[in-house]
Amino acid sequence: xxxTALICGAGGALGTALVMTFLDRGDLVVxxxxxxxxxxxxxxxxxxxxxxxTRSEEVEALWDSLPERPxxxxxxAGGFRGGTVEESDPDAFEFVEKLNLGTAWWSCRAAARxxxxxxxxxxxxxxxxxxxxxxxxxxxxxxxxxxxLTEVLAAELKEKRVRVNAVLPSVIDTPANRGSMPPGLMAxxxxxxxxxxxxxxxxxxxxxxxxxxxxxxxxxx
Numbered sequence: 615x616x617x618t619a620l621i622c623g624a625g626g627a628l629g630t631a632l633v634m635t636f637l638d639r640g641d642l643v644v645x646x647x648x649x650x651x652x653x654x655x656x657x658x659x660x661x662x663x664x665x666x667x668t669r670s671e672e673v674e675a676l677w678d679s680l681p682e683r684p685x686x687x688x689x690x691a692g693g694f695r696g697g698t699v700e701e702s703d704p705d706a707f708e709f710v711e712k713l714n715l716g717t718a719w720w721s722c723r724a725a726a727r728x729x730x731x732x733x734x735x736x737x738x739x740x741x742x743x744x745x746x747x748x749x750x751x752x753x754x755x756x757x758x759x760x761x762x763l764t765e766v767l768a769a770e771l772k773e774k775r776v777r778v779n780a781v782l783p784s785v786i787d788t789p790a791n792r793g794s795m796p797p798g799l800m801a802x803x804x805x806x807x808x809x810x811x812x813x814x815x816x817x818x819x820x821x822x823x824x825x826x827x828x829x830x831x832x833x834x835x
Contacts, residue, residue, distance in 0.1 A: 618642040619817065620684040622667055622721045623691025625649060627788035628738065631806035632688055633660065635814045644684065646676060647691070667691050667717040677724045683733075686817035687725045690738040691717035692757075699751045707752045714756035715763070722767050722778070731775040736816045737764050741784040741832050761828050768826035777825040779816045783809050784832030802835040 619636040623629050624645035636643050642659045650664040663679075666672045692714040695706060718737050725735055739760040746754030761780055768778040785791060787803035795803075809831045815821055816829075 616640065616642055617685040618644065618682060619686040619688065620644045620646065620680075620725075621688050621690065622646045622665075623689065623717065623738070624662075626690075627790070628783070628786055628806045628809060629690050631810040632690060632813060635807065635810040636686070636817075639814060641686070644680065667721060668712040670720045670723070673720040673724050677728060683728055683730070684725075685729075685733045687721065687729070687733075687735045688738070688813055688817065689718040689721045689735070689760075691721075692738065692740075694750070694753050696749050696753070697751060698748060702752055710752040711756050711759075714753065715759040718760050718763060722763060726767060726771060726776070729771075729774070729776045732819070732822075734777040734779070734817050734821070735767070736813050737778070737780040738813075739764070739780045739782050739828060741782050741830065741835070743782060743828070764828060765826050772825070777816075777821070779821075779824055779826070780828040781809060781812055781816070781831045782828055784835045802833060804831060804833045804835075808833075 619641045621632050621643060624633050625647035633643050633645050637657055637659055644661050644663060646663045646665045648666055650662040663676060665676050695710050722735060737760050740757040742750050742754040743757035743761045764778050764780040771778060785799055785803040787805045792800055812831050
């Protein structure tokens, strides 16, 4: 039987790598983001859905519309906006929290109600969740929330034998980052495909003993 992976936040470089990694191993993939319109060039086994993942009602509607229950759920939606605590304003803080923590929260909430034994959730957090530095205050706090959400939900779903883990990237090797970051920093960046491979492992029977973990995926940075 073919497994289905639900990739939330599938539009960026990491999301695209996740979609292709799960497709390449033979899974069906439902790819969700704000601009998820189907394309004539989409490979077989891929279905795109346009969903505002910051809105709980849209996430619930997505799950209700799926023809079958996914076995794997990956929450990769997010985005960075810099600033210190002192510099932050309510709109900027709310934007960062909704995009990074809110999307994971509503997706995890919907998945927790529906997943069963052997299924798995993987949340994409960040190295900043553990090593928060000046200049990324709201982002670091939001990603720390994703780590704690992962730990709490893993404990809550133990009786159902549903696994919940997180990965912690740092700088990801993407075209956008190559164009905006110094070469010295990019020399230590990790390709999105390598991060996607770790996520796919956590969404496999080979990772059956792993739950509640937050795995660093920032290489030698």
